[in-house]
Amino acid sequence: MKNSELYKVSKRVYKEAILHAQLQAAGSNQQRFLERIQKDRVARSQNIIFKFMAAVYIASLVFLPVISIFQIYLNFGSNPEWITFAGSLSFSIFFIFQLVILIVFALMLSWGIMSGGPYEWVHTLPFNRNHIQKIGLFTFARSINIQLIVMSLVLPIGVTTAVSLAAGLYLGIGKIFLISIVSIIISVLNTIFNLAVLVILGRKLAIVMEEYDFNSKRANFVRISTMVIYLITSMLVVITIQYGIEKLPILFQISPLTAGSTSIMNIVLSFIAIPFSLGYLMTIFLVDISMIPSLVIVGSVTGFLLYILLVYLVTKKALKTLRNISSPDIKRFDPKRKKTVVDDIKIKSTTPTRAYMKRDISIITRETQQIMILIMPIMIPVYAAILGFTGAFTVVLGNTGLTDLYIVLMFFIVMNSFILSVSLTNIETGGETITASLPINPREQVKAKLPYFFSIIIVAILVAQIFLVSSPIFYPSLYLTLAFLPVFPLIGISSLLFKILLFGKLKNKFAVEEIRVKYKIYKYILGFVFVACLMALFLYTAYVGYWAIFTAEAIVSVIVFFSFNYMFPKAKWKVKYIF
Amino acid sequence: MSVKSEVMVKVDNLVKSFGNVVAVNGLSFEVKPGEIFGLLGPNGAGKTTTVKILLGLIEEDSGEIEVFGLDPSKEEVKVKDRIGYVSEDPLIYRSMTPRMLFNFISSIRKLDEKETTEKLKYYFESFEAVEYYDKLIATLSRGNKQKMQVIASLLHEPDLLIADEPLTGLDAKSAKVLKEILELHTERGGSVILSTHILEVAEEVCDRIAIMDKGKLVAIGTLEELSVMANKAGADLEDIFLKLTNQDESITHIVKNLRKMLGNNKK
Ligand SMILES: Nc1ncnc2c1ncn2[C@@H]1O[C@H](COP(=O)(O)OP(=O)(O)OP(=O)(O)O)[C@@H](O)[C@H]1O
Ligand SMILES: [Mg+2]
Numbered sequence: 065m066k067n068s069e070l071y072k073v074s075k076r077v078y079k080e081a082i083l084h085a086q087l088q089a090a091g092s093n094q095q096r097f098l099e100r101i102q103k104d105r106v107a108r109s110q111n112i113i114f115k116f117m118a119a120v121y122i123a124s125l126v127f128l129p130v131i132s133i134f135q136i137y138l139n140f141g142s143n144p145e146w147i148t149f150a151g152s153l154s155f156s157i158f159f160i161f162q163l164v165i166l167i168v169f170a171l172m173l174s175w176g177i178m179s180g181g182p183y184e185w186v187h188t189l190p191f192n193r194n195h196i197q198k199i200g201l202f203t204f205a206r207s208i209n210i211q212l213i214v215m216s217l218v219l220p221i222g223v224t225t226a227v228s229l230a231a232g233l234y235l236g237i238g239k240i241f242l243i244s245i246v247s248i249i250i251s252v253l254n255t256i257f258n259l260a261v262l263v264i265l266g267r268k269l270a271i272v273m274e275e276y277d278f279n280s281k282r283a284n285f286v287r288i289s290t291m292v293i294y295l296i297t298s299m300l301v302v303i304t305i306q307y308g309i310e311k312l313p314i315l316f317q318i319s320p321l322t323a324g325s326t327s328i329m330n331i332v333l334s335f336i337a338i339p340f341s342l343g344y345l346m347t348i349f350l351v352d353i354s355m356i357p358s359l360v361i362v363g364s365v366t367g368f369l370l371y372i373l374l375v376y377l378v379t380k381k382a383l384k385t386l387r388n389i390s391s392p393d394i395k396r397f398d399p400k401r402k403k404t405v406v407d408d409i410k411i412k413s414t415t416p417t418r419a420y421m422k423r424d425i426s427i428i429t430r431e432t433q434q435i436m437i438l439i440m441p442i443m444i445p446v447y448a449a450i451l452g453f454t455g456a457f458t459v460v461l462g463n464t465g466l467t468d469l470y471i472v473l474m475f476f477i478v479m480n481s482f483i484l485s486v487s488l489t490n491i492e493t494g495g496e497t498i499t500a501s502l503p504i505n506p507r508e509q510v511k512a513k514l515p516y517f518f519s520i521i522i523v524a525i526l527v528a529q530i531f532l533v534s535s536p537i538f539y540p541s542l543y544l545t546l547a548f549l550p551v552f553p554l555i556g557i558s559s560l561l562f563k564i565l566l567f568g569k570l571k572n573k574f575a576v577e578e579i580r581v582k583y584k585i586y587k588y589i590l591g592f593v594f595v596a597c598l599m600a601l602f603l604y605t606a607y608v609g610y611w612a613i614f615t616a617e618a619i620v621s622v623i624v625f626f627s628f629n630y631m632f633p634k635a636k637w638k639v640k641y642i643f
Numbered sequence: 644m645s646v647k648s649e650v651m652v653k654v655d656n657l658v659k660s661f662g663n664v665v666a667v668n669g670l671s672f673e674v675k676p677g678e679i680f681g682l683l684g685p686n687g688a689g690k691t692t693t694v695k696i697l698l699g700l701i702e703e704d705s706g707e708i709e710v711f712g713l714d715p716s717k718e719e720v721k722v723k724d725r726i727g728y729v730s731e732d733p734l735i736y737r738s739m740t741p742r743m744l745f746n747f748i749s750s751i752r753k754l755d756e757k758e759t760t761e762k763l764k765y766y767f768e769s770f771e772a773v774e775y776y777d778k779l780i781a782t783l784s785r786g787n788k789q790k791m792q793v794i795a796s797l798l799h800e801p802d803l804l805i806a807d808e809p810l811t812g813l814d815a816k817s818a819k820v821l822k823e824i825l826e827l828h829t830e831r832g833g834s835v836i837l838s839t840h841i842l843e844v845a846e847e848v849c850d851r852i853a854i855m856d857k858g859k860l861v862a863i864g865t866l867e868e869l870s871v872m873a874n875k876a877g878a879d880l881e882d883i884f885l886k887l888t889n890q891d892e893s894i895t896h897i898v899k900n901l902r903k904m905l906g907n908n909k910k
Contacts, residue, residue: 410760411746411749413749419747422746498792501796503721503724503752
């Protein structure tokens, strides 16, 4: 069978894999997800959008080498040691970022490919082992083809263009050509290395996400931290790019170290294969070689040789991984655990509320969508950091230190509280009749949801405060946050109660799950507007004065307390019937 | 047995519609302690809807319902405390293991740890499901999921067991075990409401049978009483069922047409 034919087959496998990954991420909403992709073309082409986003991100990183090259030629005469260091550093950062962005964007999609699931049906078709291995390889290549092409092109194009523009007149065609060749070699090696790392990491993630028999506590921890790292990394990349554009030129202009210590640092770093050797090599070719200490040259050549060795080893491992996933022997990861025997069966009871909390956690941590929603509030500090750094928000309003930045942050809090309420109550839906038939007072069910509102958002807003330390509005914001502490749970609980009021009203009680689903969209909008208005009220009191804040907090607390007890009254009786 | 009234369940003139579909239309019946009460009817007859109303999962439009002398929509928790429910679809948490599930259930029902552990061991052994105790429910087979549901409905020794197609997916041996469990349950004074399509099962285990069609009660009684009603003395439940739901003639018709079509295709 020809490779081109196998490449065609890989298209089907690829689509299968995408669906697999999306279903995995949809968790208990799989049915809804399937309905959606049947109707909705946008949902189907989600992965293409992802691909292009990744490609654009990778391409946009080119500003790092371009700015560096301009700075190198602008400042080189002044302090060659320091310029070598700064140039190499920014190139190294560029290489690391490329890898991080590739991983951040690709992992979500490629774990479906790495799990082996999509290959199962290929084995039922008349292909031999070798063919199937090739299909596995092609499928993976398909999943990141655009990113890889962009990644390998962006450095050579960026470097050649920047060098021609910045120093084309006195470098000469020959030198520019040499620099281009070097950048191509480095770029290709770097791309291969990144690809191999992606394969290995993708496989690791696939194991974490799909391994059913995983010891649950550890699995939960790994899942949550994977998601947190994923989100935080992507946010940090955005911040750094923004920050980098502003601050990179300054790096080249000031040197905090003496010339001697800089040259020692250069020598040491140039020996380190990842990530510095590539950066040093590139910089050496950019500047006049005669001005570089020979030890640095020796170092970067040694580092580069080490790097090649590493690329070789990593690629070998990645190829082996790829071969394994498409082999029929490894489909499920089944850790050798001992079989459960009768004596392992043991019941451990807790209070109903705690049992509900445990159940919620076990559902949340196993479903990617739910985890995402739970850690959304963690993003508040990141917004604060971004907005704080841009320095656009510094206006203080009223006399309690209410700032414009604070108002924007509160908007995120409203959003997060509402999303949190919706997702926490939706855990109950999905027709889980086992719960429906249990003799539970909804009061205990709702009580199990409350801790989220007392913890996540408060922690998030306090962390956001840390990010504002250097900002001129740090103190006003801090005092206001302390005065506002009760506002966050109040907003959260109000949104929870209001959502239940809209969706769960029955004749004699309120149900946590969505029962009245008519006009769903309008109800969601109404719910959001309600919480936003409540927040607006609090912000208005913050404008007026501290006494107004505390008064409003007290009044709303009383209202929330009584609404809660009205909607979810305590059980009046206690019975236990046994045979 | 703590049941004081002579009837476990009393349904009088129950009506429930979804939009313009009348799912249950003027249904009345009683279930006595110690009996297995069969609820039979073609697809869409309203069996599941009836059963869900008894549990307070759906609110009725009109009619009187008493379960243990209580109104399930008002005293939901009290009622559910004494009912075991096996639902039509085994919708139990996919992302939990049976261990987590049973810990959860026994916490909610406030069951005694030691006693429940013993029962659980016994049920898991009877259903030969011990090895699945720590597997994710999502990965269990259809029948094993059903077993988890059945065990979950029995752990608190309910007075009334409501089982909607409980045998779905069970293999022959487990089905036999379940039927034995049902018999044992009634011998100890409990009642069972069994909604099913499998007429042999109804014939074998039910003490009394109600036949529903399009939300209405067509006939109710023991097997003998039903056969008298259908004018088919000594006939089996299938014939009685088809006759009483007016399906016997249409069946002859359908069979004739099928014969014709398949016969034509052969040529
Ligand atoms: N939530 C609902 N919304 C709208 N219609 C419903 C709903 N639930 C049930 N129905 C309708 O009510 C009627 C009775 O349904 P029900 O599920 O009670 O039948 P059933 O006797 O259990 O059928 P089966 O033997 O297939 O299980 C059907 O026409 C069904 O379409
Ligand atoms: Mg049904």
